[in-house]
Amino acid sequence: MADVKKVVLAYSGGLDTSVILKWLQDTYNCEVVTFTADLGQGEEVEPARAKAQALGVKEIFIDDLREEFVRDFVFPMFRANTVYEGEYLLGTSIARPLIAKRLIEIANATGADAISHGATGKGNDQVRFELGAYALKPGVKVIAPWREWDLLSREKLMDYAAKHEIPIERHGKKKSPYSMDANLLHISYEGGVLEDTWTEHEEDMWRWTKSPEMAPDVPTYIELTYRNGDIVAIDGVEMTPAQVLTQLNKVGGENGIGRLDIVENRYVGMKSRGCYETPGGTIMLKAHRAIESITLDREVAHLKDELMPKYASLIYNGYWWSPERLMLQQMIDASQVNVNGVVRLKLYKGNVIIVGRKSDDSLFDANISTFEDDAGAYNQSDAAGFIKLNALRMRIAANKGRNTLV
Numbered sequence: 001m002a003d004v005k006k007v008v009l010a011y012s013g014g015l016d017t018s019v020i021l022k023w024l025q026d027t028y029n030c031e032v033v034t035f036t037a038d039l040g041q042g043e044e045v046e047p048a049r050a051k052a053q054a055l056g057v058k059e060i061f062i063d064d065l066r067e068e069f070v071r072d073f074v075f076p077m078f079r080a081n082t083v084y085e086g087e088y089l090l091g092t093s094i095a096r097p098l099i100a101k102r103l104i105e106i107a108n109a110t111g112a113d114a115i116s117h118g119a120t121g122k123g124n125d126q127v128r129f130e131l132g133a134y135a136l137k138p139g140v141k142v143i144a145p146w147r148e149w150d151l152l153s154r155e156k157l158m159d160y161a162a163k164h165e166i167p168i169e170r171h172g173k174k175k176s177p178y179s180m181d182a183n184l185l186h187i188s189y190e191g192g193v194l195e196d197t198w199t200e201h202e203e204d205m206w207r208w209t210k211s212p213e214m215a216p217d218v219p220t221y222i223e224l225t226y227r228n229g230d231i232v233a234i235d236g237v238e239m240t241p242a243q244v245l246t247q248l249n250k251v252g253g254e255n256g257i258g259r260l261d262i263v264e265n266r267y268v269g270m271k272s273r274g275c276y277e278t279p280g281g282t283i284m285l286k287a288h289r290a291i292e293s294i295t296l297d298r299e300v301a302h303l304k305d306e307l308m309p310k311y312a313s314l315i316y317n318g319y320w321w322s323p324e325r326l327m328l329q330q331m332i333d334a335s336q337v338n339v340n341g342v343v344r345l346k347l348y349k350g351n352v353i354i355v356g357r358k359s360d361d362s363l364f365d366a367n368i369s370t371f372e373d374d375a376g377a378y379n380q381s382d383a384a385g386f387i388k389l390n391a392l393r394m395r396i397a398a399n400k401g402r403n404t405l406v
Contacts, residue, residue, distance in 0.1 A: 073097065120146040124267050
């Protein structure tokens with residue numbers, strides 16, 4: 001502990017990280033630098049400054065990272081059509097490498113020799129934060145209080161806060177029974193009644209989306225313009241990456257889009273039930289696959305689909321800064337050079353429906369694929385030899401009696 005003189009703490013200003021701040025000061029007898037990130041979580045981050053000052057913190061960083069988050073992390077991930085275990089759009093996972101990056105940048109700028117976070121020893125986030133930190137600064141010391149202290153319940157945290165006169169806001173309203181995490185891509189819910197996998201999630205849990213039953217009875221049409229695989233405009237209006245995702249969250253939420261209730265496999269080995277709201281991301285995934293359907297070569301598209309589960313696991317497990325993820329990203333980005341054009345969607349009661357797609361780089365040729373007279377653009381008799389050649393190995397096996405059903 002004597003080795004630690006200054007620590008950069010990922011600080012939200014809530015109960016956990018406020019207790020951690022004081023605990024670090026007392027346990028390590030060190031200076032604490034706080035870092036609070038605005039990732040579009042929908043809550044004010046500036047109050048964290050006054051809370052940190054009240055605990056004697058002199059170096060306080062409060063950063064608006066919304067544009068960097070969407071531009072450099074969310075958009076690259078969606079170029080790969082990334083989904084973990086078939087459903088999860090990785091809203092929490094993709095935010096962690098950015099936080100780790102900023103922690104290390106601040107540590108370098110302030111001369112800190114350690115970083116600290118509030119992730120517990122049961123979850124994935126500890127892995128994501130620390131793998132990122134070690135990848136970017138191999139010699140950094142990481143302090144994870146939940147793996148060191150005995151304050152393993154909310155009651156103990158509250159008692160510690162009261163004993164040390166740590167200011168904790170009390171809102172006068174019932175605290176959410178869920179463990180929640182939010183950023184511009186999603187909001188997640190864990191704990192409470194969700195720990196019983198047979199119990200239906202509660203309707204009043206959701207914050208961003210209307211229920212599909214209560215969504216408008218008239219569909220909403222939108223058009224998304226793509227350039228090199230990224231959305232650059234909505235309904236013809238050019239927007240920054242963060243503006244794009246903000247607008248899609250709004251229109252998606254109004255139409256009941258993006259709710260998810262899953263049981264996922266954590267990297268640390270346990271199964272966990274989580275509910276997620278990802279309205280904008282749900283629209284982005286569907287639309288991106290639509291524009292790729294007319295602009296990507298068949299084998300390129302299929303290879304991307306084969307690689308995607310590996311890419312998703314790398315992000316989920318915390319390997320964003322690994323050489324293998326960086327290699328995959330270069331290949332994915334190369335595939336997006338011609339992913340340009342416009343996708344038209346209909347949003348209706350929880351559904352994202354593709355109704356049109358067009359591109360100057362489209363590989364779709366109506367003259368070839370038509371069911372009408374193609375004027376010789378495609379010689380149908382060529383298919384006979386194609387089929388026979390592809391059947392050759394099966395015909396040989398059948399002649400040897402190897403294709404029997406028994």
